[in-house]
Amino acid sequence: MMESKDMEMPFEMDRRKFFRLFGGGLAVVFVFQDVLAFAEGTEAGLVGPVPADQVGAWIHIAEDGTINVFTGKVEVGQNIRTSLSQQVAEELHVPMSSVKMIMGDTDLVPADFGTVGSRSTPQMGTQLRKAAATARQALLEMAAGLWGVDVSSLKTDAGAVSDPQSGKKMSYGQLTKGRQILMPVSEQVAFINAADWKVAGKTMPKVNGRSFITGEHKYVSDMVLPGMLYARVLRPPAYGARLVNADLSAAKSIPGAVVLQEGNFIGVAAPTLETADKAIAAVKPNWETSKQPSGAELFDYLVRNTTNQNKEKAADGLQAIDGAEMKLDATYTVDYIAHVPLEPRAALAQWNDGKLTVWTGTQRPFGVQDHLAAEFNISKEKVRVIVPDTGSGYGGKHSAEAASEAARLARASGKPVKLVWTRKEEFTWAYFRPAGVIKVSSAFNKNGEIKAWRFDNYNSGNAGLDTQYRIARKEIAYHPSRTPLKQGSYRGLASTANVFARESHIADMARMTGMDQLVYRLKNLDDPRLKAVLEAAAKSFGWNSGKRMEGRGYGIACGFEKGGYVATCAEVAIGADRSVEIVRLTAAFECGAIVNPHHLENQILGAIVQGLGGALFERIDFEEGKILNASLSAYRVPRFKDVPGIDIVMINRVDLPSAGAGEAPIVGVAPAIRNAILEASGIGLKTLPLLPSGKLA
Amino acid sequence: MVLTINGKRREVYVSAEISLLNVLRDELGLTGTKYGCGEGACGACTVHIDGKPVHSCITSAGSSVGKAVVTIEGLEKNGVLHPVQEAFLQSDPLQCSYCASGMVMSAISLLNQNSSPSDAEIVAAMNGNICRCGTYPNIIKTIKLAANLLNNK
Ligand code: FES
Numbered sequence A: 001m002m003e004s005k006d007m008e009m010p011f012e013m014d015r016r017k018f019f020r021l022f023g024g025g026l027a028v029v030f031v032f033q034d035v036l037a038f039a040e041g042t043e044a045g046l047v048g049p050v051p052a053d054q055v056g057a058w059i060h061i062a063e064d065g066t067i068n069v070f071t072g073k074v075e076v077g078q079n080i081r082t083s084l085s086q087q088v089a090e091e092l093h094v095p096m097s098s099v100k101m102i103m104g105d106t107d108l109v110p111a112d113f114g115t116v117g118s119r120s121t122p123q124m125g126t127q128l129r130k131a132a133a134t135a136r137q138a139l140l141e142m143a144a145g146l147w148g149v150d151v152s153s154l155k156t157d158a159g160a161v162s163d164p165q166s167g168k169k170m171s172y173g174q175l176t177k178g179r180q181i182l183m184p185v186s187e188q189v190a191f192i193n194a195a196d197w198k199v200a201g202k203t204m205p206k207v208n209g210r211s212f213i214t215g216e217h218k219y220v221s222d223m224v225l226p227g228m229l230y231a232r233v234l235r236p237p238a239y240g241a242r243l244v245n246a247d248l249s250a251a252k253s254i255p256g257a258v259v260l261q262e263g264n265f266i267g268v269a270a271p272t273l274e275t276a277d278k279a280i281a282a283v284k285p286n287w288e289t290s291k292q293p294s295g296a297e298l299f300d301y302l303v304r305n306t307t308n309q310n311k312e313k314a315a316d317g318l319q320a321i322d323g324a325e326m327k328l329d330a331t332y333t334v335d336y337i338a339h340v341p342l343e344p345r346a347a348l349a350q351w352n353d354g355k356l357t358v359w360t361g362t363q364r365p366f367g368v369q370d371h372l373a374a375e376f377n378i379s380k381e382k383v384r385v386i387v388p389d390t391g392s393g394y395g396g397k398h399s400a401e402a403a404s405e406a407a408r409l410a411r412a413s414g415k416p417v418k419l420v421w422t423r424k425e426e427f428t429w430a431y432f433r434p435a436g437v438i439k440v441s442s443a444f445n446k447n448g449e450i451k452a453w454r455f456d457n458y459n460s461g462n463a464g465l466d467t468q469y470r471i472a473r474k475e476i477a478y479h480p481s482r483t484p485l486k487q488g489s490y491r492g493l494a495s496t497a498n499v500f501a502r503e504s505h506i507a508d509m510a511r512m513t514g515m516d517q518l519v520y521r522l523k524n525l526d527d528p529r530l531k532a533v534l535e536a537a538a539k540s541f542g543w544n545s546g547k548r549m550e551g552r553g554y555g556i557a558c559g560f561e562k563g564g565y566v567a568t569c570a571e572v573a574i575g576a577d578r579s580v581e582i583v584r585l586t587a588a589f590e591c592g593a594i595v596n597p598h599h600l601e602n603q604i605l606g607a608i609v610q611g612l613g614g615a616l617f618e619r620i621d622f623e624e625g626k627i628l629n630a631s632l633s634a635y636r637v638p639r640f641k642d643v644p645g646i647d648i649v650m651i652n653r654v655d656l657p658s659a660g661a662g663e664a665p666i667v668g669v670a671p672a673i674r675n676a677i678l679e680a681s682g683i684g685l686k687t688l689p690l691l692p693s694g695k696l697a
Numbered sequence B: 001m002v003l004t005i006n007g008k009r010r011e012v013y014v015s016a017e018i019s020l021l022n023v024l025r026d027e028l029g030l031t032g033t034k035y036g037c038g039e040g041a042c043g044a045c046t047v048h049i050d051g052k053p054v055h056s057c058i059t060s061a062g063s064s065v066g067k068a069v070v071t072i073e074g075l076e077k078n079g080v081l082h083p084v085q086e087a088f089l090q091s092d093p094l095q096c097s098y099c100a101s102g103m104v105m106s107a108i109s110l111l112n113q114n115s116s117p118s119d120a121e122i123v124a125a126m127n128g129n130i131c132r133c134g135t136y137p138n139i140i141k142t143i144k145l146a147a148n149l150l151n152n153k
C-alpha cells in the first residue's frame, strides 16, 4: 500500500481547489482504464499527473463522515443512484444512508462520456468499488499508524475503524479530520467478492424514493427560479422547411413577451406559459418547404440512398451458397419509432456574468456542455450543466436542443428561462430509433448445419450485426443511408433490428429443416452463456412440455448486448378473427453478478414492456416530412392492457463482472413473438412493428 | 378566481379557460402533478375533483371553482403518507417515477370504489395511465399491497 507521501500526488486537478470546494478529508480519485494503462510504467505503478478531464469519478470522505460520491453518470430511472451507492457502501463498510451520490453536475463531477450503452454498472460500478476499497484500506492504514498497530489486526464496520484488542475505535470522519488527502485508486486493492456481498447484491429501496411518491422531487420541468420566464419555440411545418421571413410585430406587442429571432430560430419568453403560447401563436412566419420523403416509400428510399460502397459488393453473393441443400432469402424491415420519455425534453437556463448554468434532463451532461460552449463561443468552464434525476431517456436524451433554446432566450431576455417541450415537439423534433432494411440470405443443410450467411443492414446501425451462430462462411455489412427523419440512439441501439432479422431468419430455417426452434439454435451455438439463457428460458417456460393448444404457438429468440445475455420465449394465441394475443413471455437474463435483484428485475421488465411496443404496434407515420402521429392518442405505446404474463429468470453469475441491464432484454421480445406467430399460423412476418392493426393480414 | 386545493382556499389571477394543470404547476407551485401529453391520453396529470379522478390538463381552471381539488401534495397528513403512497414506497415499483403521482392518484380513486380489485379490474381502471418505463406488473402488485394496507387499517 502507498505511504502518505505517495498519497499527495501531483494531480493537475488542483488539490487545494478540490478541498476548498468539498471541504477537507480523504478523497480517492479514479481515472479511466486507458489512462491507468498509460501510467502503469510510472513509479510504483501509481498514477502520474492526470489531466482533470480524464478523471472518471471520485469518492470523498468528509470530516463529518459523509461519503460523497461524484460521478458524471445521471439517474434517468435505471436506479443507479441506488445501485452505485450500494456498491460504495459495501466496499467501504458504511451504512447506505451515509453515502451521497452527486451526479451529473459538470461543475462538481469529473467529465464523463454519458449515461449510455449500459456502461454505468460495468465501468462506473467497478471503478467505484475499487475507489471505495482503496479508501477503506487507506483509512485502516491511517488508524494503524495512529495506534502503532498492524493493519491486519484492525476491522472496519459501520463507518469506523476499530481495534478489537485494545477496544479503540475511530469513525472515518474522525480519522480524516483536518487532513487533505487526495489519492489515486489502487489497482492492486482487493475488493469484496460478489459472493460475499452484504449490501450490494441485495434488494434495496430507491434511495430517494419518497420524494417521487410525494411529488416533492423536482424534475427540470418542475424547477422555478426567481424572475423566471416560460418559453416557446416556433417549429417548422415539416422537415427541411426553411424560414424565409417572419412578421414578429404582433408577438412583440404582447405585454411581457420577449421575442427572439436568430436565423431560422424564433422563440419567445414570457412571465407565464399562457402569454408565451399567445406570443408564439402571434408570430407570422413564411416557410419554404422542400420535397421530402414519405413513410410509404421509406424502405426503398433507405436502400437507394446508402452512403457507402458496400452496396456494390453486395451483388457478389456467397459462393458457398451453391454447395448447400437449402437456401433462404428474406428482407426484413423496421420502422422508425419514438422513445417517448414521459417527461419531454426540458431545460432551465440562466446567465450570470457571462457564465451559463443549465438544468436539463440529458444522458450526456458533458456532451451538452460542449455543445453549449461551442454554440455560445465561450469556454467550457463558463458552462455548467446540471442534471437532476430525470423522467427517463432510453437513449433518447443525448442531445442539447432544449438546453440550447432555453439558453438563447435567457441571454436575450436577461432572465432565467424555462423551456419544456410539448409532447408534439418531443414526437417531432427529438430523434427516432433508425428505420432499416435488412436483407438476409442463408444456405444450410437438412441436418441443420449452416453453410453460409449474408446479412446486409441498411441504415439501422452496427450493434448486434454479427451472428453468434456457427457458420462456415459469413458476409455481414452495415450500409448507412441518408435518413429522411432525424435518428439516433435507442435502447439496445440497432440490436432491436438486427436481432429481429437474425432470429426470425433462424426460426424460418429451423422450420424448413423440420427442426425445433430451440434445438436448432442449441445445435448451432457455441457460447455457453447464450446456451445457458436459452435453456433456462425454455425450462421455465415449459418449452418442451406437451402439445400446444389449438391456435397457439411458441416462439424463442436469443441475443446478447453489452455483456448481457438474453433468451425470450413467447406464447401467442390467434383468434378466429386473426387477432393475435400475446399470452405470456418468459425471459432469462444473465449479466454477471447481480447488484440489486429487484432493480435488475425492474430493468428487465421495463425493457420487455418497451420491447412489446416496438414489436407489435409502435411506428412513426410520416408524409412529405410531416409526422402524422405526433401525439400519445395517435402513437400507441404499451399500456396496462397490453402486458401479458411476464416471467423473468435471472441468472446470477457471481463469478463474472456485473454488466448493465438496460438494453439486452429488449432484443428478444420481437423475434420471440414473431416466431410464436410463425408456429401458430405458418406466417413468418418480416416487418417491425409486426401487427400495427393487431391482426394478421 | 378562488380555488380549493388540498383543503386550502387559493386565489389565482388567471383566465378561466387556462388548464387546471397550468394553474397548479405554474401559479401554485404544486409541481407534483405532471404534464405528459396535454390531451388526456397519459394520466400523468391526474388529480381528484370532488373525489373523482380527472385529467387536469384538459380541465379548465374555471370549471374547478367551487369544487374540492386534491393533488399528490395533499395526500400526506401530518407527516404520514397515504396508504397508497406507503405501498408505492414499500414495494418500490418504479423506475424514473415521472408517472408516480398520476399512478398514485388513479390508484386511490380505484381503491375508493373497489377495496379489493382483481388484476383485471386494476388493469381496466388504470389503463389511462402510461408508464413508459413499463413497470405495469409492479404497479399492479403495488395496488394490491395498497388494498391490503387500507383494508387492515
Ligand atoms: S398530461 Fe394530462 S393526460 Fe397526459
Ligand code: FES
Pocket: A077, A342, A391, A392, B094, B095, B096, B097, B098, B099, B100, B130, B131, B132, B133, B134, B135
Ligand atoms: S417509472 Fe418512468 S414513466 Fe413510470
